[in-house]
Amino acid sequence: MKKRELLIYLNFIYLQNSLILDFCENLDMENFFDLDRKIFNKLSKKNYDKIFSPKNLESFKYYKEKIIKGSYKVSTIYDKDYPENLKNIYDKPALLFYKGEIEEDDKYAIAFIGARKCTDYGKWATKKIVEGFKDTNIRTVSGLAYGIDAISHKVSLDNGIKTIGVLGCGIDKIYPKRNKFLYDKMENEGLIISEFPLGTEPISYNFPRRNRIISGISRGVCVIEAKEKSGTMITTNFALEQGRDVFCLPGNINSIYSKGCNKLIQEGSKLVMDASDIIDEIEDFKNLKTKKTILNLDLLDKDSVDVVKYIIDNPSSSADDISINLSLPIEDVSYILISLELKDYIENIGNNEYVSKGD
Template sequence: MNPYKEWILLDRIPHLGAKKCRELIEHFGSPQKVLAASFKELSSIPGLNKEAITYLNRKTSEIDIREDLKRLDEVNGRIVHFRDPLYPANLQMIFNPPFMLYLKGEVKKKDIDALAIVGTRRATTYGKLITRRLARALARKGITIVSGLARGIDTAAHQGALEAGGRTIAVLGSGIDIIYPGENKKLTEEIAKRGAVVSEYSLGTQPNALHFPQRNRIISGLSKGVLVVEAPLKSGALITADFALEQGREVFAVPGNITSPNSQGTNRLIKEGAKLVECAEDILEELEFSYLKKEDKQVL
């Protein structure tokens, strides 16, 4: 029996969602017991709508997860659920965390020392250079770099961490078997070898504009702080910064040219209280890291 079968099946039930799945498992004890619950037992759960009850009680046989299990095996993936000891500790602390993650690669206990680096897809040469330098310096100190695999700043952040021989986690707005953008497929394989590729979306899920804001809450949730490098005023990176503040995380920003649209978002963050970052030391002195390497402080 595949150990992930019931978790995937519960994830596929319409009208549920992560919060209610978590509540059901906590109430009944396991996904197996949730799926075996009677109509009367399910009806006693506050806030559980009739459509979800009907699916759980009568229609789970209509949901075919064989393709999900096949795809998970093909990408050498696994599931980390909220009761798994490997479920990221930082993520457990946010409001409405994913009740499970699809994962390719490996999450480790030391990934609690993580920093998210995000920014515009239309990054300048300068922005990508600074991002790689900062990611390298932080990764050398043992800090896991978290980002979203997008073009521009995200890609540079992952690359910088890998160049330093460090760990990095990519959070997708699609299934872990659907890599977007396509040109980052090779990078994704490297990330999976030296970190993890994760998503709350089921296998086969295509990228969708509505997924990315939700994805951003996981990027910040996995991290102790969020660094924004180059972001116009309507950048998704600012959504990640907002999530960070809601989650009680620190927000950092690299200042930029006041005439550049790419600097308007970061400069505004600094005006509003984000810590200005010129080197990795500006972050290291602000946050507490449990597994920080005791080497000479080389920042860039």
């Protein structure tokens, strides 16, 4: 059994990933089954029996066929396409099953994590930040769950941004079922990965393990909303242990979904308001900066042009600010703002404050 096939076998019998990595580091994997059995004396009887079980070895023949028939791709730590950012993390996955394409530029990735029961503010902020990567080569990463995960994947796909989903179950399982439309689109336009053997159900134990890959495959993690004790905070702890940058969306101090973020900011994580806060902080992202859309103002009347130019020079302007400073009636300004928003020149960021969508 070749070493690549051996890794698939050891994963198939649910051998601990750390033990597989230990074998890779200390044993001759090309001749694994020909090694003196005394070498395995330190193994528990349970693990020894798992590895050398004739029944497991026979079942593996059918498992290999299942991989081939299902067109599931496999990347192991021995392969050139193994994701760059995962190579040096603690307890890196010995192998990954995947759908889509693993590309060299996947190393330019930022993870989005947050509450499943996210607020409207969290949804809006995720959309705003993710859209800021539109004209860069930056990828997004998340866990294909409800809430912030699903929103970050969907907004990425809608804007032509490659997005990577990391599963807490076998890659042949779609969980949650309601995200099937995302799964189907991502396997064609993005990347879906899992370290778990085919057929693995989405049990609770798997998700904390999945989270180390979400942070590990990324250069940084953007925390949108999080309770003080949550799966999101587990991922954040992995990110800090892996030396990844952590970015946090500030939130209402009265919201349980902002307590985790606000605490992380208090402890030194970078406050994030838009994509540029992330791009400017990560050295490798600086050369991938967003090219802002050039707005064609020739199609607008004079008052509308004046309003757009004022908002470009004065981001987060309100209708009252514009009315006072441009000496325009408030009812005219309100009409112009609605028209400009419909034409995609400006965006209402909340509290009736506006920003430009280009230069």
